[in-house]
Amino acid sequence: MARTLFANAVLVDPVALTQRPGAVLVEDGVIIDRFDVPGPDVPTAGVIDCGGKCLAPGIVDLGVKVCEPGERHKESYRSAGLAAAAGGITTMITRPDTLPAIDTPETLEFVTRRANEAAPVNVLCMAALTKGREGREMTEIGFLMDAGAVAFTDCDRVVTDTKVLSRALTYARSLGALVLGHQQDPGLSRGAAATSGKFASLRGLPGVSAMAERMALDRDISLVEMTGARYHADQITTARALPALRRAKRNGVDLTAGTSIHHLTLNEFDVADYRTFFKLKPPLRAEDDRVAVVEAVREGLIDVVCSMHTPQDEESKRLPFEEAASGAVGLETLLPASMRLHHSDGLDLAVLFRAMSLNPAKRLGLPCGRLDKGAPADLILFDPHAPFILDRWTMRSKSKNTPFDGARLQGRVLGTWVGGTRVHGGANA
Amino acid sequence: MSFGQRHLLGIEPLHPVEISTILDLAEHYVSLNRGASKHGDALSGLTQINMFFEASTRTQASFELAGKRLGADVMNMAMQASSLKKGETLIDTALTLNAMHPDLLVVRHPHSGAVDLLAQKVNCAVLNAGDGRHEHPTQALLDALTIRRAKGRLHRLSIAICGDIAHSRVARSNILLLGKMENRVRLVGPPTLMPAGIAEFGVEVYEDMAEGLRDVDVVMMLRLQKERMDGGFIPSEREYYHRYGLDAEKLRAAKPDAIVMHPGPMNRGVEIDGEIADDINRSVIQEQVEMGVAVRMAAMDLLARNLRAAPKEVWA
Numbered sequence: 001m002a003r004t005l006f007a008n009a010v011l012v013d014p015v016a017l018t019q020r021p022g023a024v025l026v027e028d029g030v031i032i033d034r035f036d037v038p039g040p041d042v043p044t045a046g047v048i049d050c051g052g053k054c055l056a057p058g059i060v061d062l063g064v065k066v067c068e069p070g071e072r073h074k075e076s077y078r079s080a081g082l083a084a085a086a087g088g089i090t091t092m093i094t095r096p097d098t099l100p101a102i103d104t105p106e107t108l109e110f111v112t113r114r115a116n117e118a119a120p121v122n123v124l125c126m127a128a129l130t131k132g133r134e135g136r137e138m139t140e141i142g143f144l145m146d147a148g149a150v151a152f153t154d155c156d157r158v159v160t161d162t163k164v165l166s167r168a169l170t171y172a173r174s175l176g177a178l179v180l181g182h183q184q185d186p187g188l189s190r191g192a193a194a195t196s197g198k199f200a201s202l203r204g205l206p207g208v209s210a211m212a213e214r215m216a217l218d219r220d221i222s223l224v225e226m227t228g229a230r231y232h233a234d235q236i237t238t239a240r241a242l243p244a245l246r247r248a249k250r251n252g253v254d255l256t257a258g259t260s261i262h263h264l265t266l267n268e269f270d271v272a273d274y275r276t277f278f279k280l281k282p283p284l285r286a287e288d289d290r291v292a293v294v295e296a297v298r299e300g301l302i303d304v305v306c307s308m309h310t311p312q313d314e315e316s317k318r319l320p321f322e323e324a325a326s327g328a329v330g331l332e333t334l335l336p337a338s339m340r341l342h343h344s345d346g347l348d349l350a351v352l353f354r355a356m357s358l359n360p361a362k363r364l365g366l367p368c369g370r371l372d373k374g375a376p377a378d379l380i381l382f383d384p385h386a387p388f389i390l391d392r393w394t395m396r397s398k399s400k401n402t403p404f405d406g407a408r409l410q411g412r413v414l415g416t417w418v419g420g421t422r423v424h425g426g427a428n429a
Numbered sequence: 430m431s432f433g434q435r436h437l438l439g440i441e442p443l444h445p446v447e448i449s450t451i452l453d454l455a456e457h458y459v460s461l462n463r464g465a466s467k468h469g470d471a472l473s474g475l476t477q478i479n480m481f482f483e484a485s486t487r488t489q490a491s492f493e494l495a496g497k498r499l500g501a502d503v504m505n506m507a508m509q510a511s512s513l514k515k516g517e518t519l520i521d522t523a524l525t526l527n528a529m530h531p532d533l534l535v536v537r538h539p540h541s542g543a544v545d546l547l548a549q550k551v552n553c554a555v556l557n558a559g560d561g562r563h564e565h566p567t568q569a570l571l572d573a574l575t576i577r578r579a580k581g582r583l584h585r586l587s588i589a590i591c592g593d594i595a596h597s598r599v600a601r602s603n604i605l606l607l608g609k610m611e612n613r614v615r616l617v618g619p620p621t622l623m624p625a626g627i628a629e630f631g632v633e634v635y636e637d638m639a640e641g642l643r644d645v646d647v648v649m650m651l652r653l654q655k656e657r658m659d660g661g662f663i664p665s666e667r668e669y670y671h672r673y674g675l676d677a678e679k680l681r682a683a684k685p686d687a688i689v690m691h692p693g694p695m696n697r698g699v700e701i702d703g704e705i706a707d708d709i710n711r712s713v714i715q716e717q718v719e720m721g722v723a724v725r726m727a728a729m730d731l732l733a734r735n736l737r738a739a740p741k742e743v744w745a
Contacts, residue, residue: 198626202441204541204563204598207625274542318520320540322561 002045003027004420006379008038009050014057014354015370024055026377029419033373050381053414056353057369058090058121058378059334060360062258063180063234064309065327066092066123068114069107070099074399075311075329081119083331083396085424088413089307090378091122091368092331093360096133097155103128103139105147112148120423121416122378124364126151129168129179135159138168141177150364153180153234156281156326158216160186162223169229178230178363181220183241184282185212193322194283199268205321210238210285217241221248224255232256232363236302237263237285239292246301256363258304259293261337262328266290266403276317276324277403280308294345297355303363305355307334311399329397333404339384339411349384377420386412432731435739436548436555439564440605448606452574452583455720455727459574462498462723471730473500475532480522481558482508482538487693487718488558488567492535495725501533519543520550527551532736533729536560554732556725562596567728568692569602571720573610575713576647578720579688584611589635589642589683591617592651592673592700593662595624599692600651604630617641618673621662638673642682649690650675653700666699676702680711688713 004026011022011034023040025033033042038052061084067074084092094115096102102111108127115123127149131137134157141152152172158181159165172179189208194200196207217233221244224231236245236257248255262280267287271278278284285293296302310327317324330337338356341347361369368378392405415425432450434442461469477496481489489505496503508522517525519538526534527550534555536544541561548555559565577583588607594600594616607614614632616623627634635641642648653669663669675689689705689712697703706712 196625198629201624201626201630202601204561204601209625273545315518318518318546320519320538320543320546320561322540322542 004046004048005040005042005044006048006050006055007040008052009055009381010052011371012054012056012349012353013371014350014358015372017348017350017354019054019349024371024379026420029377029421031371031373031375031377034371053381053383054349055371055379055381056349057357057371057375058380058416058418059088059356060091060093060364060366060369061089061309061331061334062093062304062306062360062364063095064092064307064331065095065097065311067098067311068111074313075397077115077118077123079396079398080309080331081121081123084119084121085416086396086413087332088335088380088382088416089121089331090380090416090418091124091361091366092119093150093364094123094125095155096126096128096153101128101133103131103133105140105143108144108147108149121418124148124150126153126180128152129154130159130164133157135161135164138164138171141172142175145175145177151178151180151232154182156182156184158182158184158186162219166223166227169223169227169231173227173229176230178232180232180234183213183216183220183233183236184208185215188212188215192283193279194271195268195285197268197286199271203271203274208283210240210289213238213282214241214244217244221253221255225251225253228254230254232258232304234258235260235263235282235308236296237282237293238289242292242296242301249301256303256359257301258306259297259302260308261305261330261334262308262403264290264294264297264305265337265340270403274321276319276321277328277401277405279321279324279326280328281326294341294347298347298351300354303355303359305338305352306360307331311397312401313399317401327401328403329395329399329401331397332395333390333402333409335382335413336409336411337404339409342384343410377417379417380413381415381425382411382413384411386410388412432735434732435735437566437728437732438545438548438555438557440566440569440602440609441564443609445609448570448573448609451570451724451727451731452577454730455570455574455723458723458726459720462719467498469499469726471499472496472533472733475501475733476530477501477503477533477535477729478526478531479503479505479535480508480526480537481506482536482543483559484509485537485558488537491718491721492556492558492725495722495729496533498722499726499730501729519547523547523550527553533732554736556728556732559598562598562601564602565598566602567721567725568599569606570728571717571724572603572649572690572692573606574720574724575690575717576688578716579713580646586646587613587615587644588647588649589615589617589645590649590651591638591641591675593622593653594618594627594651595622596654597651603649604632608632615641615645619663638679639682642679645683645687647688647690648675648680648683650701652692652694653696670699674698674700674702675705677705680705687711690714690717692717
């Protein structure tokens with residue numbers, strides 16, 4: 001395979017946390033060299049002129065829901081893969097909260113085959129931690145790992161029985177498996193559709209205290225400390241949970257944390273007059289919480305930012321708020337929404353890509369997520385300033401439930417390459 | 430006369446002037462209702478559909494009577510028994526009804542925001558007859574009218590709302606309305622029945638009933654739902670009555686001429702003592718029911734005027 005030079009780019013390096021002009025040389029789908037000058041003199045067959053735009057490692061999106069098996073009308077591997085490519089996501093880490101849940105090696109093999117046939121980007125699958133995500137018996141963690149599961153999670157169903165969870169964590173530890181947990185005390189959050197507070201009370205919506213997140217995190221930290229498992233908290237969205245997270249990390253617990261782009265860019269007031277596209281799990285928080293979580297991403301206390309892509313069809317959203325389904329699609333809007341954090345909240349691009357590319361790759365032991373020599377050529381070229389107004393009907397996802405419909409956004413992906421092969425963007429950027 | 434709304438979905442979007450407009454017109458209908466012939470023609474030729482997704486006797490009867498007295502064709506639909514059971518969504522039901530060209534749609538629904546959702550999908554005027562724990566605007570308006578008639582004004586009064594605030598749409602609409610009209614609102618009840626963030630509503634919160642009722646002009650009691658009594662939110666019915674039930678003893682803390690209100694239906698001996706409820710010198714509970722019909726006539730009259738004044742294509 002020929003060499004390709006990505007010349008005249010601004011390299012966003014999440015390892016060195018820098019953003020400076022440079023170029024990258026790719027051969028056989030791997031980055032083989034990096035230059036500090038935009039137009040180095042290297043004998044190559046092809047040159048891609050990046051036009052002074054940003055070149056960054058492709059996003060590794062931890063926690064994407066593709067609705068196969070079960071609800072392919074909401075999202076298939078084909079549609080999700082195209083959406084991911086358009087959104088600059090080069091690796092999707094998919095969730096097992098499908099119908100049925102991905103809890104056996106057989107289901108996992110089916111899904112992996114579908115994903116490899118249909119999606120133009122890398123797809124890695126997570127599997128359920130307990131059978132049927134019912135929180136009673138652990139799945140065949142060993143077999144599932146052999147079949148390619150990269151992590152284990154029951155998604156938004158919290159394992160309530162601490163005995164079951166502690167055994168699953170202990171078993172996972174023996175295999176070095178990563179476990180993801182959802183932080184939401186199940187009792188306190190029962191029936192909740194919003195975060196309790198003035199807004200929920202005014203709208204008459206059943207609320208859950210922000211404290212429910214800390215309670216669940218505290219519980220899980222205790223169990224992780226007890227079992228020594230590798231653990232990732234999927235969505236930390238409140239200020240109150242952060243001190244517990246900081247303390248646990250300082251004490252050397254093998255713990256990382258993520259948050260969703262929606263909790264970083266929206267707050268509870270965006271629900272306004274019962275707009276169900278803003279119904280998420282956990283619910284959107286107060287502005288103080290949003291700001292605190294943005295700061296936690298800046299300082300690296302929260303490691304991972306993901307889209308928490310959750311497709312829902314029109315029918316499940318066209319209902320009274322309490323009855324409507326939770327979740328929002330995010331594959332195509334993750335990058336432009338994250339640029340809000342850059343433009344409005346002052347987050348460096350390198351810090352953003354540390355959270356969106358480098359950290360999730362590191363946590364899963366993947367070689368991607370960086371612009372270093374030897375890393376796979378999973379690259380995205382984007383313009384952080386390009387403005388546009390989002391029309392949800394132009395999105396590639398089968399489900400159009402985005403909270404950013406009609407929003408003014410900045411930041412467009414100009415090209416996406418997976419293993420050196422272009423999967424999105426014009427003929428020659 | 431100033432009333433610029435297309436729907437009556439809640440008190441929140443109303444301007445104080447609009448509230449006064451409704452109340453002023455309602456006064457006129459109080460006189461009409463007390464006369465020998467109770468017929469008006471403000472709604473003649475119009476179709477009013479009452480859609481109640483939640484059981485109701487008094488509110489539905491009140492809306493029905495209000496529509497009939499103003500000459501509308503009124504149809505009642507008992508929605509618990511109908512197509513929703515067959516799996517039809519709220520929006521489909523709304524579209525089906527919309528195709529029958531109603532002019533006024535009166536809706537009660539167990540979920541907050543459901544009436545707003547419905548209003549977006551139909552091109553008639555929608556009146557919220559109570560949605561979940563969100564709002565119940567006509568109840569707040571009839572309470573306001575009752576207070577205004579009893580006290581001679583609807584501003585600078587001290588009003589205590591007592592009981593299950595958390596689950597009450599009546600409380601929310603009243604807090605909003607009384608606040609807009611510049612009254613001091615106190616909320617009295619056990620903390621388990623107070624909504625979160627209530628201190629930010631511009632109200633004073635009391636857990637002690639005697640303290641909360643001190644020198645108030647109006648005592649507004651709320652109904653306590655049976656299913657909330659058994660240990661879930663309060664320990665027991667009798668403990669609740671002891672601490673928060675309105676009796677002569679607790680009422681002594683209020684002003685000597687304070688009035689007692691209740692949106693009904695009452696649980697005598699749970700939230701209110703029977704004697705207080707029947708005391709014609711203090712209780713205005715029967716008057717509230719009377720005002721209910723007048724206020725609903727006024728609200729539908731005003732909405733119908735806007736409906737007739739609006740160019741047709743806007744509604745399409």
